[in-house]
Amino acid sequence: MSVNGVTGASNAYSTYATNTKGTETKTDSKAETSKETTSAESTGVVYEPSKETTSTKKYKPDTNMIAKMKADAEARTSQLKSLVEKMLTKQGETYGKANDIWSLLSSGKFTVDAATKAQAQADIAEDGYWGVSQTSQRILDFATALTGGDPDKIEEMRAAFQKGFKQATKTWGGSLPDISQKTYDAVMKGFDKMAEDAGLKTAETSKTEE
Structure with missing residues (x-):
């Protein structure tokens, strides 16, 4: 997920x-x-040389950063799933596939022990790994690494993020938690800022000008 x-x-x-x-x-x-x-x-x-000179900047994906961020995300997600699995197993819950875990969580039909609750609260705190600030910044950094900072790819990355968010919502089985929506909003604002800094117009800025 x-x-x-x-x-x-x-x-x-x-x-x-x-x-x-x-x-x-x-x-x-x-x-x-x-x-x-x-x-x-x-x-x-x-040969008559052209008077036009090419000064187009080349952008390359930061493959090292991409690999590092993907590995970190996979490790953190695996850690989170392991924590959830142990918690549900203790309660006698069973699941046959990965999506079942998220379905059980979204249903709210489970109890959380003190240790798990404390860890979860720390992870989703404002300064936590899964908090709005860190998560949204990781997404924006990942998008920049993928495109090498190419401003022409900003909207492509925005669309990819939106697609991923919709898929996550579908997997969850309904509206995602409030923290996820706040993260979504923060990422969208981040893409807007990237476009603004690059001198590009977004659908939102076009509406404002009208």
Whole structure:
């Protein structure tokens, strides 16, 4: 499950990587064209260089950061699921697949021991790992790592996050907890800020200008 949407965002990586390879192929083609031009010059053909200069910045995914963040997210999620499984097992609850765990949690038909409650409260506190601030920032950092900071990919990452959030809501079996919605809002504001800093217009800013 991906309540925080990181998994949903990572699904866009394969698509982005494919697009990147396509760009590299085009670059190689330009290099070949340049070689042909040089050859033409050696045979006496006059080459008129274009007055246009290419200053397009290249963006590359931060693969090291991506791997590190994915590993951390998987470890933390596994830790959380293990805690929940132990708690439910003690209560005699059974489940046949991963989604059953979240269905049981969303139903509210369980009790929490003092130790589990204390750990959960610490994790979802404002400064906790699963708190709104840290979770939303991780998602935004992950999106930046995926795109290499390419401003043209901001909306693509926003869409990937929204897709992941919808999937998480479906898996949960209803409306997600309030903290998840607050995290969603924080991430959306973060994407808005990224777009604003890049001088891009979002649907929200367009409405404001109207």
